[in-house]
Amino acid sequence: MPRVIGRVGVILLLLVLTACSAGPSDRPAVAYRDDGNSGARTPRNSESRTVPPLGPSSHNALNWSDCTGTTRSELGPNHSPEGMRFSCTNLLTSTDPPGTVRGGTTRIALLAAGSGDVPLVVVNDIRGAPGTTFAARLATRLPERMLREFRIIGMDRRGTGESDPTNCVPKEEREAITRFDSRATDEAALDRLLESVRTASQKCLLDLERRAQTYDTRHTSDDLEELRLQLDVPRLHAIGRGEGSRVLSVYARDHPNSVGRMVFDGAPDPTLKTLAQLKRRADSAERTFDVFAARCRDSEECALGDSPRQRLDSLIERTRGQALSTGGAPLTSGELARAVLHGLENREDWPSLTRAIAAAEDGDGSALAGFIRNSEAGADRLGQRMVTRCNDTMLRLPPERARNIAEEWVDSRPLFGGVFAQRLIRCSTWPRPQQAMPSPGNGRLPRIPVITTENDPLTPATGSENMAATLPDGSRMSWLGSGHGALGRSDCVTELVSGFLAAGEVPPRDAACPA
Template sequence: MGESEGTAVPRRRHAASILVALSALAACSAGPSTRPVIAVRGDGEQPSAATVPSGSREVPPLESYETPGLSWSSCTDSARARMGASAPAGAWEYECSQLTVRLDVPSRPGRGNLGMSLLRVGTGGSPLVVVGEAGGEPGTLKAARLAASLPATVLSTFTLIGVDRRGTGESDPVQCVPDAARVGIVEADPGAESNEDLVDAYTLASRECVLDMENRLPGVDSWRASADLEQLREAMGVPHLNAIGFGEGSRVLTLYASRFPDRIGRMVFDGAPDPTLDATAVAQTRAVAADETFSAFQKDCVVRGCPLGAGATDRYKALLDALRDKPLRGGDFDLTPGTATEAVLAGLADRSRWGALAEAIVAAEGGDGAKLSAFVEPLLLEQDEDPPRIDAGIITACNDTTNRVPPERVAGLTEDWRAKHPLFGAYFARKLLACGPFPVPQAVKVPRLVGAPPMLVLTTAADPVTPREGAERAAQALPAGVVVGWQGGGHGALGQSACATKAAEEFLVEAKAPSSGTVCPP
């Protein structure tokens, strides 16, 4: 990431491999706001429209955009190369551009520059910005995939504009964690008696990133990413920002709303992090949700007749034990209990790849770790035009909180959660070590959001990344949050649930807010 105009950082990138497919699922119905009843109707049913929540502002009208200060050029071939074999089918055309935004680190407020990469797709006259997760697929690729799963009316009403948020993708990416630290973090066994090796890996990551980035390190956070979106809105020449936030990307949009309340347009959060809990409580809720998601995966396995069948849980545990005795050697990293856990969590998060995840576990049982390792490669390896995702994920998460959990506290939580949450409790407890060695950021006073138009929050019943209860609390924290809950599994409902996707379509295109508490069947 560069601090001055024109500064470029050499990098190679890794092509993303997450496939987002639209599942033709049943429609949804509106229920009470607390634990609504699911009423499955015919495929022709649509989410019911409701009046705007009392006390909120009206949904802003759609506005046309222009980008005279941005130079767009075709990037179809490079975008498809970055997505690899999982690139959407069809003759999709993509254009890319770069916007210079302010680095704005605490030591130099308002000064310094970095490049923010953009991708657009669609023919609509209004812009719809797509913001992803710092440790996930870059927003440019997220937008490219999303175009293939959204209804045609959305793409004819809007032009999707994907954003590689600061430090990710092609936006002057963070790439400072040594290979040894990356591998050490991911390969670390959640079942280990001691956390010492993992502490050492995070300490090495922190030391090298502080040395490599110096005063730029505090600039990679969600607070400044929200200011980047305001510069993008200004560059597009529109009075309001329409946007979709995926998972932790929703935090960027909530910060944007708090900072620029008069600029809020039509916003959809597909999974949102819990704003009410500290890091320890969030980690425990994720451990619970991950266990629930694996149960949903096992039930799905039985229904589909996948090779794991009803024994998925026992076979997964047995695989970890086998890898503990004899890891499967790989070229860049080994398949260990830690790598396998990371891979399974990545697979559980992507509902469209549950079938592939089951096959990968079976292959690993037979001594072939390549398929399971493929789920982890985007975190660890740089290839083509994308850097390893783990760097920006750790740094952004640690810059977004002043909370640091001492290693001795983590050791106690690890033992406790290992007993309470057998599949993933120890893993999530040990992840609390990540920020310990990193500098504590300067606290930011976030303005209180008082008035706002309705904002749609999609939740997923079994979501291992942004658990449903936390996303519901995120909606409750908004002045006019509207919840649509999908009773499915995986991370995110948009493009997976036809019902949730329809609700988003009507909200974005027609400004129709569904009844809060609407439930979409699995």
């Protein structure tokens, strides 16, 4: 039975939704909060007036071609159901920076899965897997009715994946920044990091020229509108994951009449500025590791014994003096911390992460390196992330302030504090954007469910809750589990989201799904 922390005077009810036959359509238990005015639940359909219609079908002009073979190869043989087909194409969109009349175009990669006629666009974080890859993986985890109703479309963000790449950070600077000591706090060391960042920024500004400041959330929102027009549909139905939800919130603000059925699977906190957001994310990452450690200790065989945190702490400290052997480039302490952070994103990877940490204690860092290096091979992921993130924030810290924050966060958040503090330094020499990030939505938006994950190392639940409260008709749906994103990982959440997107069934407000 799900566990829900309620407010005083709030009644928790358990709703067991069942189907007539066993199978994927069976609905798991859901807890929700009543309004306290009656003993009966308000029927879902009474709120369906807040849900936009799905149709009409798409009659897009995009030239799709089959890419099943390459996609299945990328996903791996055990992660793509037999018979699932994928198709790919490209979208050309304007690179015009704000205030200009004419500009060039950039190519954005798209991938589609499913046999439905109604497009459902998936927008991922700027970090991690490209949007096309993430959408393909998500499609393999969605119920059959979603694939029959929708054409799931993943979009690579500008400069990422198979889109026109940024590739602007020289290899030497890229390695210096990504391999940097996650616990460095002294002036000389952080000055070396700042110099690498300065060189990388200058190179990106020279290579990208007038396009440099068009890699941001606002332009990604415009890319979505161009995609909607090319798909020839009146409304954009979409799923945003993590930071991708912020893109959808900006789209909703700028194109309120084109908003269809949207779901935010975690979202950055719109009430906090960059420094406070990163601090809270570091806290959430530390808490998620503690949940990981507790699950390990509770298992029959925990390779990290009774003190996983202490052992990882010691391993990071030891690796600062001597990098770990991997069969390739040695794994530094900075890479080690980021690798563990990557491993915490997916609950299914936790057993492998446990074994990788234990192997690293014995001097073999190859398994841990796989959590970050395999996904970044041959790509300038640093440049893609850095340019977009710096264009999305006005914060530029002077060196002394950056050093003070690094020292404070490394001391109070020893596993991941330095990782997040160094992201502040990466924007130190990048030009400020012309406009601050807009606030989400406006009063004309339909119902938008926002999913919170209790232990998310990258998108704290409190931030997602604040996003739901900020939207004019946002509603929270909680998953009491762990990892980055709940859709496709929690059967309960996936079923509720499928009912909302495919059938217009509004989930109960404050629904809570078990871990």
